[in-house]
Amino acid sequence: MCLARQSAQQFAYQLFSKATFTQLKGYSLMELSWMLLRQAGRGNYTAEMHLMRQNHQKRIQHAQRVLQQVMSDSSRLYWRCDPGRNEHVEGKTYARVTRLLQGFVENEINLNPDQNCRSSCPDYHDTRSSGCYQPEEEFCGQQPACKGRLYNCNTIESDISVCLSTNASSARRYEYITWDDTSPVCESTVRKPSSWSRLIFWRCHYCFCLCDEPGPNSDRFFNLRDSMSDFKQNKVVTGVRFVKRQRVFHLQLQQGELLPGGVIRNSSLEWLPVEEYNVTDVDIRDAYDYHTLSVDSRAMDLDEISVNTTDQVVTGFRFRVFKKHLNLEVRFSSFNFSTGRLIEPQTKSSWLGNQNSHLEGKRKRLILKESDLPTASELPSLPLSQDNQYMEFVSSSQLKDAAQNTFPFVDVQDVVPQQAVPLAGLGIYYKGRPGYGGFFAPKVVTYDLSKKLLDPRENL
Template sequence: MAVRACTFLLAIALAHAFIDEAVDVIKLGKEIGEEVLNSWDILGKPLNLSGGVDLPIIRRRERIVLSRLALITRKIELLETGIEKTNAVAMLLAKAAGRGPRLELRLHEMADLLNRVASADREMREYVRLQKELERSTLEDFAEWCVSPDRSALPGLLERVHSLIAPPHKHWLGRGILDLALDDLQEEHPDLCELQLSPHQLIYDMYNTISLTEIKGYAMMQFSWMLLRIYGKGNFTQEASLTRQRYGERTSRTAAAARAALAIARRDLYRCDPPEHKIGETYEEVTRLLQGYIENEVDMNKDNTCREDCAHYTLAEHHTCFKDQFCAKQTACNGRIIDCKYIDSDMWVCRAGKNSNRRYEWIEYENGRTLGKAGSCTRGTTKVDSWWRWLFWHCSYCMCLCDEPGPMSHRYFSLWASTSDVKNNKVVTGLRLVKHGRVFHLQISEGTLGERGSITPGSWVPLQKFDISDPGIRDGEDYHTLSYEKRAIDLDELDSPTGYILTGVRFRMIGAHLHFEIRSTPFNYTTGRLAPDRSQWISNDNTEGADVPRSRLELIRPDIPTRSATPLPVDSKHDQYVEFTHSDFDADAAQSTVPFIDIQPLEPIKGTALISGAGIIHRGAHGTGGFIAAKLFTYDYSRHVKAESPPPIVDIEAEKELVLPANRF
């Protein structure tokens, strides 16, 4: 399959090329070159119409040429049949308006030129279909247009398309359209998140679309020379050979321009913020890991004394509920109480609903300080006052953190690997983080690898579900429990070695860090066969204690990320880590655990892209907790981009004597 070149980059509606479909354009070019050569061989010597050649002989040769052309047309149509059209590229390029006049103008020019070639291609197909009803003059006029030196004829259109890719005079015409598009795509581009395309994929699609246009143009021109030869207009052997050389020269330069752009094009792909955040659909939360908690010091020691201050209780627990005061109106912290501090003696507390993961909606102190967003309170505010005991000791209410594992806390990460069925030649085609029960999992989608990088889409691999209370399930082996001491997650971006493809992902523990790894499997690009026995796990095992330690991504006064008024960009780098922590006291009364978990599925162009790597990243900014999210790396096709000239039409020694005229276009 291949993208329909005639509709690419149209100003209103464009077709998008799937990577696996576009790859076969290279093979198609070679096959059509061979078909053209065979057709010239079958055609034989030109007819001498002045010698009184019978009309049936002309018609017979005409039918031979058109039948060979029909064969080529069917090969192209086979690549185009069944392709699901999208407006993905159209949407992207439509949003390029205003980004740069040079790129926008050249895209419009490219759209116009390709549309003209497309019209000629459609006309040719119609002539092939109706050949028995057509007059000879109709075919003759069309053939003459296909080889005319006029700028508006087919050769001129193809040369002008090529000049947009590889300008003949860069100091006058500037850089090529692939380079200009790449400059735009390399920036933070939310449209690529929406389309689930990497810049590398999009540049590669553009290259293949233009290559298919060249193939169609070459076929039309060569068969036009053949028809004109049949009609006694001349021999045209030299002209056909010159057409071949021009085609080879253009495709070679286009391939070189594409390789240069692809070599530096980003291959990473991730999801950006959705139009609307929805828990359970676009994100999930780690809950009650470290949560703001009000406790009086009298309840944090066995003796029920108030001899210390709040700062004394760096690590404590709930012992009693002294005289059923505020402690009787809230659920006690049944875990560890950490890092208490004194803010003010008296306060008004808005308690959260009974089914909420929060303890409080907001807290307003008598000194005017407010924790969280004060407003209406469904359950009504509760007045909480500290008190003096025996005139000597002040029994203060402290603001602490509660680390409370249990049924209300979702803080568990599966350590089971998620792998594709390599024995049946399946590879990873998508990745997402999901939560089942209280456990977070990595989940992959898989597809079947075929020849030359093609992928037959599959489906999401079912989760290996478990609950931490299931028999035989052990902490540290089957899952990891986040805690105050072990709440770091490593942020790494991992890619496979050359010749390998992504076939699995997993978390494992390195010290106190939740660590991400990928499984890579070697494959034969031509045949599409995997070598499962040579699979390997790849990771970045760096730690804080190394010579060049892993750096920490610090969350500064982190509010709930869904409150952000602007989209959150990727702010992490490879070889970093971030710690799950509480949201900011002032912004949210420390009621949420951040970062949140982005659970949007990441599946490039619906599971048909070849993927070589994956990673765990953080999207966020100053003042927000951000999101932990997945990232993928699409396969690097740059080393497979090449142009093979069609086989020579005339004797090689004779062809060497050809002198190419200067490029008039």
């Protein structure tokens, strides 16, 4: 899949097509030879030509039976493999949700409006920073404040060293946090917050919390608008990819013109521009145009939406929010295989999704814990999810990354099978390696090419 960039069924069919074409060329040359010999008066050769034609037809029919069996057992899934090692580039191969549940160091005295230290860090499950006690002396006066809510605070038991980010607009607050005396090179000043006593009786500890801070530095939006091919011009979806535009994640489609026999006109292939908008515009609405990830609504459903019939293809897709989960829906349109024309796509198309597993309680959570950057993995990602599962966006490892990143990342590579074919389904899945954050990515289901074997015009 990584080398050929097509589904297993596509690979089998194209291998068969090349072999059949080679046999046809050999057959044509042999028949031409018999014809030339007959014209040269060397004999009639009618029987030889008839026997050769029979043998050729037998070979083709046998090959078709073998191919039919192979194709029935071959997967029609295609997903995009990781780029080579050390070839991940943000914006080109992946994008990130930023500043959603990000690691934040705060003293417990600032976690309550009374500014006292009578409680402990784990008592603060959901709170806000109440200011900065003694900003000239304490760590809170040396770092940008968390202007959102703070969750799941825990006591920092040992001395730490914090390297603040040098870029105020960076997705990271800290370059690193170390819990021992060995510190990497820090381009800014290393801070060493430590607990202190107040009024003799109280010890004010530093806490490690998760800051949920919406704002200009937090990219956490997913487009909810429909994305549809130009079905009026008989164009269907042939590929898909995630893109991030103005801090909003979109699923972008590639389209191509559908021809007779399920063929795509290669010259018509194009990526449709996404509908870009700014979430701060007055005419753009949350929960209608886009979805905002939050601590209680940050799950992605992992499904494959496909059809088993050979007379429907994908002409669109969209995200919706169902039970606070991002859930994929796919638009299918019927078409005539012989003519290649879509059948009343404007009125007879339908949207399909997977909500039954929610209603039946069968959708299972896929959990990600204490993970490092997926781009740091020495091994390529593999699909680790199944249908009817979901996964939440979570923070990276506190020990490995100071919980500065939001995982999974989003794979933005093109998912376009080579050779272009209509699609019989789309899906969202999770890929990665144990111990690493992994990626959300789209996958496609290629059209079932076995129908071509049943069309006599396709049989050579």
